[in-house]
Amino acid sequence: MRLNRAITWAVRRTRRWRPTRIIVLVFLAIIAAGAVLLTLPVASRAPGATDPFTALFTAVSAVSVTGLTLVDTHAHWTGFGQAVILVLIQVGGLGFMSVISMFYFLLDKRVGLRERLVIMESMNLDEMSGVVALMKHVLIGTLLFELAGAIILSIHFIPVFGLGPGIWRGVFLAVSAFSNAGFHILGGHDMFSGMVSYGESPVVLLTMAVLIVVGSTGFYVWEDILKRRRFRRLHVHSKLVLIITAVLIGLGMIMYLTMEGTNPNSLGSMSGPQRVLVSFFQSVSTRTAGFDVIGQSTLTDDTRLLSILFMFIGGSSGSTAGGVKTVTIGILVLSAISVMRGRHDLVIFGRKIAPGQILNAATLVLIGVLLSLVGGVVLFRTEGVALVDALYETVAAYGTAGLSLGVIEQVGRLELVLLMCYMFFGKIGVISLSIAFMMRGRVRSVRYTYPTEHVIIG
Numbered sequence: 535m536r537l538n539r540a541i542t543w544a545v546r547r548t549r550r551w552r553p554t555r556i557i558v559l560v561f562l563a564i565i566a567a568g569a570v571l572l573t574l575p576v577a578s579r580a581p582g583a584t585d586p587f588t589a590l591f592t593a594v595s596a597v598s599v600t601g602l603t604l605v606d607t608h609a610h611w612t613g614f615g616q617a618v619i620l621v622l623i624q625v626g627g628l629g630f631m632s633v634i635s636m637f638y639f640l641l642d643k644r645v646g647l648r649e650r651l652v653i654m655e656s657m658n659l660d661e662m663s664g665v666v667a668l669m670k671h672v673l674i675g676t677l678l679f680e681l682a683g684a685i686i687l688s689i690h691f692i693p694v695f696g697l698g699p700g701i702w703r704g705v706f707l708a709v710s711a712f713s714n715a716g717f718h719i720l721g722g723h724d725m726f727s728g729m730v731s732y733g734e735s736p737v738v739l740l741t742m743a744v745l746i747v748v749g750s751t752g753f754y755v756w757e758d759i760l761k762r763r764r765f766r767r768l769h770v771h772s773k774l775v776l777i778i779t780a781v782l783i784g785l786g787m788i789m790y791l792t793m794e795g796t797n798p799n800s801l802g803s804m805s806g807p808q809r810v811l812v813s814f815f816q817s818v819s820t821r822t823a824g825f826d827v828i829g830q831s832t833l834t835d836d837t838r839l840l841s842i843l844f845m846f847i848g849g850s851s852g853s854t855a856g857g858v859k860t861v862t863i864g865i866l867v868l869s870a871i872s873v874m875r876g877r878h879d880l881v882i883f884g885r886k887i888a889p890g891q892i893l894n895a896a897t898l899v900l901i902g903v904l905l906s907l908v909g910g911v912v913l914f915r916t917e918g919v920a921l922v923d924a925l926y927e928t929v930a931a932y933g934t935a936g937l938s939l940g941v942i943e944q945v946g947r948l949e950l951v952l953l954m955c956y957m958f959f960g961k962i963g964v965i966s967l968s969i970a971f972m973m974r975g976r977v978r979s980v981r982y983t984y985p986t987e988h989v990i991i992g
Contacts, residue, residue: 558962561597561626565958568593568622577615584610587947594954596622598961599854601716601824601936602953604943608721613702616719620706626961627713627749627854628676671760672753676712683708683745690737711745714855716824716936733827734808739815742825747783750822750849751775770885771861775850778860782847786817789840799832820844822855824936830926831939838922838939845926845935846902856934856960858902862895869895906932909956916945931956 572589575582588604595602596619607616688704695703703719710717718729732738758772765773790813794801801809812827819825821844833841848857865880869892872880880887909928914921919941927941931953942950 561958561962564622564625565590565593565597568596568618571618572611572615574614577612577618578610579612580610584615587950591950591954592619593622594957595936596715596717597626598934598957599623599626599713599715599856600931600934600957600960601710602931602938602942602957603717604950606721607717608719616702616706619717620709623713623715623717624709627709627715628672671757675753675756679745679748680705680708680712683711683741686741687738690735707742708745711742711823711825712749712854714746714749714822714824714849714853714934718825729825729827730829733804733812736811739811739827742823743815743818746818746823746825747779750853750855751779752850752853754852755850770883770887771851773883774861774864778864779850782821782844782860783814783817786820786840786844787813790816790837793837793840794828794833797832797834800828800837817844820935820937821847821857822849822933822935824930824934826937830937835922838926841937842922842926842929845929845933845937846906848933848935856932858899858933862898865892865895866899902932905956905959909952912952913941913945913949916941916949919944927953928956932960934960 569586569590569592571577572592573583573586577589578584584605591602591604594600605611607619611619684701684705684707686704687707688701691703692700694700706717706719709715720729720732752775755772755775758768762768765776768776787810791801791809794813795809796802801812804812815825815827819827820841830838830841846857847863848859849855851859851861865887868882869880869887880892906925906929909932910921910925913919913924913927916924923939923941926937926939929935930937934957942953
C-alpha cells in the first residue's frame with residue numbers, strides 16, 4: 535500500500551516536468567543513492583568506509599553501464615557492495631522507466647500518457663504507439679536471456695568457485711554482459727585479471743558474446759523481429775541494425791586477427807582456434823561491453839586506433855549499449871555514397887530517409903568527435919600519457935565501452951571528474967541533455983523563409 539502511494543505521489547510531482555528533464559534528474563538521483571550505499575562500511579572488504587569519490591565514480595560507471603573502475607570489483611567490494619553495483623547496472627541498462635513500469639504492471643496500474651512519453655524518450659524511440667507492450671516484452675525478454683545466461687555460466691563456475699559463489703558470479707556476469715556493462719567479479723587471483731584467465735573458455739566467451747549482442751541490438755529491433763518474423767518484412771531501422779552489426783562484428787574479427795595475429799604479447803602466443811575465438815569476442819566486446827580477455831595494454835597502436843573507432847560507433851539505438859550508434863554511422867556512410875553517385879535523396883530498402891535525420895546524425899557524430907578530441911587533449915596533458923592512449927580512454931568513457939589502458943590510474947581527480955561527465959553524457963545522450971537544459975521553450979513554427987544561397991563545398 536505504501537509503495538502504491540509512493541509511486542502515485544512521484545508521478546503527480548513530476549507531471550509538469552519534461553521527459554528529458556525527468557530522465558536526467560532521476561539518473562542523477564540513482565547515481566547519488568548508489569554512491570551513498572557504496573560508501574557504507576558494509577559495502578567494502580577493507581576496514582572502514584570507501585572514500586566518497588571512488589564510490590561516486592563506481593556508481594556513475596555502473597549506471598552508465600561503462601565498466602571503468604578505480605578498484606577491482608571482486609577484491610574491493612563485499613557481497614552487499616557487489617549487489618548494489620548489480621542493481622545500478624540493471625537499472626542503467628534497461629532504463630529506470632523499465633523498473634517503474636514493472637511496478638505498474640505488478641500493481642495493475644494504468645500507464646498514463648506522461649509515463650509513455652518518458653518511456654519513449656528513455657528508450658530513444660520516435661513514436662509512442664505500442665510502448666507499453668514493448669516495455670512488457672523488454673522486461674520478459676531481459677529476464678529470459680539473463681536467466682539462461684546465468685544458468686550456463688553458473689554451471690561453468692560452480693566447479694571452480696563452489697555452489698554459492700559460482701551461482702553469484704554467473705548471475706552477476708550474465709546481467710553485466712546483457713547490459714553491456716563490463717563489470718565482473720571473476721577475481722581471486724590477480725587484480726583486474728579475472729577475464730583474461732577465461733580467454734580459453736568457449737562456454738564463457740560465447741555465452742557472454744550472445745548476451746552482449748542481444749543487449750546491444752536494441753529493444754525496438756526485438757519487437758520488430760517478434761512481430762514480423764521475416765527479414766524482408768522488417769522496418770528499415772531493424773534491417774540496418776542487423777546488417778551493420780553483423781558487418782562490424784565480422785570486420786572487427788578479421789582485422790583483430792590480421793593486426794594482432796603476429797603480436798606475441800596478445801594473440802600471437804595463442805593456438806589457431808583460440809585466436810579466432812578471442813578475436814571474435816574482442817570484436818563484440820570492444821564496441822559496447824568492455825570485457826577484456828587480452829589485456830588492452832598489449833595491443834599495438836594500430837589496433838588501439840581501430841578499437842577507438844569501434845567504441846565510438848557503439849551499439850544500436852534503444853539498447854543497453856552506448857556510442858553514437860550503428861544506424862547513425864550507417865546513415866552517414868550511405869548518404870556519402872549516395873552523394874558520390876550523384877543522387878540527392880538517400881533511399882534505403884525502397885524508403886527515402888528524411889534530410890533532417892541525416893542532419894541529426896551528422897550533428898551527433900560531430901559533437902561526439904569534438905568531445906572526444908577535447909577530452910583526449912585534456913588527458914594527454916597528464917605526464918606520461920600518450921595521445922592515442924588518452925583518446926582511447928576518453929572514447930571508452932564517452933561510448934560507455936569501459937575498456938582501459940590504465941590511464942585512469944595515472945590521472946588526477948579533475949581528469950576523473952571529466953571522465954565521469956563523459957560516461958553520464960554517453961548514457962543519457964548529448965541530444966537529450968541539450969533539449970533538457972537549453973531548449974526550454976516550445977518550438978515556434980517558422981512564419982517566413984530566407985532566400986537560397988549556394989556556397990562552395992570542398
